[in-house]
Amino acid sequence: MKFKFNLKSNSEKSGKTMESSSIQSHLPWRRIVLKVGSALIAPDKNGCSSRYLLGIAEFIIKCRMHGTQVVLVSSGSVAAGSQAFNTEKERSIAVKKAMAAKGQMDMMASWDRLFDFPTAQLLLTQGDLQIHDRYTSIRETAFELLNNDILPIVNENDAVTSDDLKVGDNDNLSAMIAAAVDADCLIICSDVNGLYTDNPNVNKDAELLKEVHKIDESIFAMASGPDSSVGTGGMKTKLEAAEKATSNGILTFIVNGLKTESFNYLFDGKNPGTKFLPFDKPLEDHIHWITHTSKAKGEVIVNNEIGEIVDGDSLSFDHKDIVNVVGEFSIGDTILVRTEKGKKLAKATSQHSSCMLNLMASEEIDQSVIDSEDDNPIISEKSLAILENK
Template sequence: MANTNSKGKWNRIVLKVGSALIAPNKKGCSSRYLLGIADFIVKCRMHGTQVVLVSSGSVAAGSSSFDTSKKRSIAVKKAMAAKGQMEMMASWDRLFDFEVAQLLLTQGDLQIHERYESIRETAFELLNNDILPIVNENDAVTSDEQKVGDNDNLSAMIAAAVDAECLIICSDVEGLYTDNPNTNKDAVLLKEVEVIDDRILAMASGPDSAVGTGGMRTKLEAAEKATSNGILTYIVNGLTTVSFNQLFAGNNPGTKFLPFKQPLDDRIHWMTHTSKAQGEVIVSNEIGEQVEDDALSFDHSDIVNVVGDFSSGETILVRTEKGKKLAKATSQHSSCVLNLMLNEDVDESAIEWQEDNPIISENTLAILEEK
C-alpha cells in the first residue's frame, strides 16, 4: 500500500534514530529508549514491512572512552566515532534475534551515481535476505568536504535510494510546533503539513537537543527531500513507546508531512537533493529569464564566471550574476576548460563542437525553484 499505513502495512520504511536516543547521557549506549524502537522494528518485520534503520550515535557512544575535559579536536571526534560505532552496532545487535548489517557511508558514496546505484543494490540484497541494514555516516574517516553533515538528511537520501514508502524521523519532541515548545507555552503542534515553505521552515528555531548534531531545521530539510520523492514522512517523539504503538496502529503521533502528488523523477531527485555541487558556473542574468520547466540552454559566451575546481562529469550549480539559482546539472567540461572559454584563450574553431557537446548534460538537468 503506497504511502498509507494500516497497522504497519507499509512495504518498506526508513527509521531514523538520533544520538539523544542512542546515548542520552553521553556515557555509552543505553537501551532506555531503544527497546521500544526495537519492538516497533520487530512488529513491522513480522507484518511484512521491510525496515532500514539510520542510526546516529557513534560519537556520543564513544565519548566515554576519552578525556572529555579537553577541547575535542577533529581527530579525537573521529576516534570517538570509531570506538562508538562498535558499541552502537553491538547494542542494536543485542536487541534483535535476526541478522543486522552495517552500512557506513560518506557524501562521496552518494555523490557519484554509479556508487549511489551500488548502495541501492547492496541495501536491496540485505532486505531480500531478511537482514536489517543499519546505516550511519562514516564519521571515523569522513573529511568535512565529504560529510553529509547530519543523519536527518542522510535518512531522506537513503529513503529515496531504497524506494521507501515512509520515512520516520525520531526526535525528542512530539513533532513540529509553531514555535519552540520549550520556551513558548503557547506553541501548537502541527499534526499535518502539506507543503514545506518558508513559513514552515521559520518554525524550526534552535537545536532539538544538546546531544545530536541536527535540529528541527535539518528534520524539515529531510522531510522536504523525502516528500518531493513521494515518500510520506513523520517526525515523532522517539522517547516514548506510545509514538510507535500509534504508528503501528495507523495513527499519527506527531507531525505528518504529505508526499508530493507528482514526485520528482528519480534521477532528477538524486541531482536536486543528493548530488553535491562541486563548483558553480555563473551565467548572465538574461539566461535566468529564459529558463523553462525542464530546459536550460547557454553557451560559452553566456558564462560570466567559473567558481571552484571540478572535473567533467561532476555536478555543478548554475546561477546568475544576481545570485539566482537556476539548476544543478552534470558538467560536460572541467572548470579548467570552461575558464579557457571564459578567458577567450581558445579561438572559435576550438569550441565549434559545443552544439553536439553542450556545457551541461540535459539528461541530468534539475531546474531549481526559488525559495
C-alpha cells in the same frame, strides 16, 4: 545482559507475511526507513543506553512480522564512544573521529542484542552517494540484505569522512537512504512531539502541526530553537530531510522517539507527531538524485537574463552567457548554475571541465576550439534539475 525480543514467527523466517490476531496493524507500507538520533542512543552522554531503544526495537520487530521491511539509520557513534576518552579540553577533530570508531562498535552491539535476527552495518559518506555507480551499489547491497531478512543499520562513517565528503547529519542521510531503497515512508525520531509553530521550550502557546502539505519558507521559519546537545541535527535538518523525502513521493513523519506510545500510534495507523505529505508528482529518480543527493562540485554563474528564460524543465546557455566559473570540477561532475544576482537555476551534470569553461568564457583559446566545444552543450539536458523558487 541480553534484551533480545523473541517475536519472530516461523512464517517470517520462511519469508511469508505473518497474519495473527495478536499482531494487528494498519501499516500500509512495504518498506520504511527509521532514523534514530544520538539523544536516544546515548541520552546521558555516557555510552549506549537501552532506555529508549527497547520500544523502538519492538516497533521494528512488529513491522517485520507484519511484512514491512525496515532500514534503520542510527546516529550515536561519537556519543557512544566518548566515555572511553579522557578529554577535559575541547575535542579535536581527530579525537571525535576516534570516538566514532570506538562508539560505532558499541552502538552496533547495542542494537544487535535487541534482535533475534541478523543485522548488518552500512557506513557511508557523501562521497559514496555522490558517484552514481557507488550510489547504485549501495542500493543493490541494501536490497540484498532486505531480501535475506537482514536489518540494514546505516550511519555516516564519521571515523574517516572529511568536511568535503560528509553529509553532516543523519536526518538528511536518512532521506537520501529512503530514496535509494525506494521506501514508502520515512520516520524521523526527535526529542519533541513534532513540528511546532514556535519553539515549545520557549513559547508555551506554540502549537503542534499535525499535517504539512508543502514545506516552504514559512515552515522552515518554525524550526527555531537550539539543536540537541547530543546530536548534530535540529528541527531544521529534519525539515530538510522531509523536503527531500516528500519530493520523492515518500510519506514522512517527525515523531517523539522518547515515547513508546509514538510507535504504538504508528503501528495502529495513527499520526503521533507531524505528518508531511508526499508530492502528487514525485521527481524522477535521477532528477531527485541530482537535486537532493549529489553535491555540486562547483558553480557556473550566468548573466541575469538567463534566469528570466528558464522554460519548464529546460535551461540553455552558451559560453557567452557565462560570467564566472567557481571551483574545480571535471566532466561528469554535478554543478550548480546560478545568476549574477545569486538566483539558483539548476543543478546538472557538466559536460566540460571548469578549466575549459574558464577558457571558453574568457575566449582565451582559439575560436575553432570554442566553436567545437559549443557543439557540445555545457550541461546535459538528460541530467538537469531545475531549481524552483530558490
